[in-house]
Amino acid sequence: xxxxxxxxxxxxxxxxxxxxxxxxxxxxxxxxxxxxxxxxxxxxxxxxxxxxxxxxxxxxxxxxxxxxxxxxxxxxxxxxxxxxxxxxxxxxxxxxxxxxxxxxxxxxxxxxxxxxxxxxxxxxxxxxxxxxxxxxxxxxxxxxxxxxxxxxxxxxxxxxxxxxxxxxxxxxxxxxxxxxxxxxxxxxxxxxxxxxxxxxxxxxxxxxxxxxxxxxxxxxxxxxxxxxxxxxxxxxxxxxxxxxxxxxxxxxxxxxxxxxxxxxxxxxxxxxxxxx
Ligand SMILES: Nc1ncnc2c1ncn2[C@@H]1O[C@H](COP(=O)(O)OP(=O)(O)OP(=O)(O)O)[C@@H](O)[C@H]1O
Numbered sequence: 001x002x003x004x005x006x007x008x009x010x011x012x013x014x015x016x017x018x019x020x021x022x023x024x025x026x027x028x029x030x031x032x033x034x035x036x037x038x039x040x041x042x043x044x045x046x047x048x049x050x051x052x053x054x055x056x057x058x059x060x061x062x063x064x065x066x067x068x069x070x071x072x073x074x075x076x077x078x079x080x081x082x083x084x085x086x087x088x089x090x091x092x093x094x095x096x097x098x099x100x101x102x103x104x105x106x107x108x109x110x111x112x113x114x115x116x117x118x119x120x121x122x123x124x125x126x127x128x129x130x131x132x133x134x135x136x137x138x139x140x141x142x143x144x145x146x147x148x149x150x151x152x153x154x155x156x157x158x159x160x161x162x163x164x165x166x167x168x169x170x171x172x173x174x175x176x177x178x179x180x181x182x183x184x185x186x187x188x189x190x191x192x193x194x195x196x197x198x199x200x201x202x203x204x205x206x207x208x209x210x211x212x213x214x215x216x217x218x219x220x221x222x223x224x225x226x227x228x229x230x231x232x233x234x235x236x237x238x239x240x241x242x243x244x245x246x247x248x249x250x251x252x253x254x255x256x257x258x259x260x261x262x263x264x265x266x267x268x269x270x271x272x273x274x275x276x
Contacts, residue, residue: 010074013037013180013212014059014090019068021054028054030236032068036214038179041206043223044216045247046233047257052216055233056184059214060092061085072180091178093169093186099157105168106153110140112175143175146208147201162189166198174205180212181205187219195219199226224248232256 009015014036021029029051036042044052057063059070061082070078072088080088091112099108113136144150147167157165166186173181183202187195199222205211217223223230224244232240232247234256240247247253 009035009071011035011037011071012073014214015071016055016059017069017071019055019058019065019070021058021063022066027236029058032233032238034231036180036212038210038212039206040228041202041213041215041226043227043230044214044233045223045230050233051236052233053184056182056216059182060090086178089179090182091173091176091180092182092184093173094184099165099168101156101158104153105149105155105157106140106144108157108168109143109171109175110136112143112172113139113177139175139177143171146174146205147171163191163194166190167201170201174209178211180214183213183215185217186215187217187222192221195222198222202226
């Protein structure tokens with residue numbers, strides 16, 4: 001910890017230190033510490049009710065921890081509201097997708113940049129210069145292309161499959177140019193092939209744009225093949241952290257998953273054997 005007490009760890013991205021979240025008598029998260037720096041995909045996994053979403057919400061500002069700190073690029077944002085965190089570079093997607101069905105896919109994606117700037121200077125995009133408008137257009141098109149949905153740009157989200165809608169949501173987050181992106185169960189509703197393609201897009205985004213991603217996910221195959229580093233929670237407590245290979249080999253993690261997604265972990269382990 002730094003000498004100056006309001007300064008966080010020197011992490012180029014998101015850092016969570018000793019976060020505790022209580023709901024009445026229930027300790028939903030009990031001392032979570034994690035880092036999600038640029039250039040890496042960090043996973044947060046655990047059985048149902050382990051505290052993943054609550055940790056995620058503490059990062060985005062939707063819940064306030066009773067103990068601990070959340071830092072963005074070394075700045076303490078523990079008390080900052082979600083919009084302020086977004087302006088400081090924290091973007092997110094939602095488990096239940098929040099796309100506007102009255103707008104086209106392109107318009108939804110374009111909103112990503114506008115949402116990132118929300119509240120900063122409301123008159124700015126009314127008075128946007130030609131070069132700003134041009135930049136926004138390029139950013140929107142490159143985000144659509146990166147997610148492989150350029151051909152869907154003129155369609156409405158309501159007419160798309162769940163997998164395609166997930167990609168629209170991801171493209172919107174990418175268009176926001178957030179250096180840190182939090183993804184909440186992004187593979188929910190996708191089949192195996194779509195999940196695989198989604199994982200590749202995430203790896204490309206990190207490699208090409210040097211963003212950092214924190215992903216909360218149940219799909220073990222996606223987590224194991226996509227994340228560089230994984231934190232495991234059980235009953236609110238951090239029980240393990242390490243590389244995918246270390247997580248897959250951990251008896252502690254296997255015991256936590258017994259009776260739930262242990263099978264997924266086992267098949268992910270098999271995948272790892274072929275991957276590494
Ligand atoms: N708003 C709330 N009020 C009271 N209890 C809550 C609230 N939100 C979550 N909890 C409880 O906190 C614990 C952790 O929940 P959380 O949703 O963070 O787990 P999770 O790991 O995301 O679970 P899942 O994988 O099922 O989504 C659970 O026992 C849950 O019932």
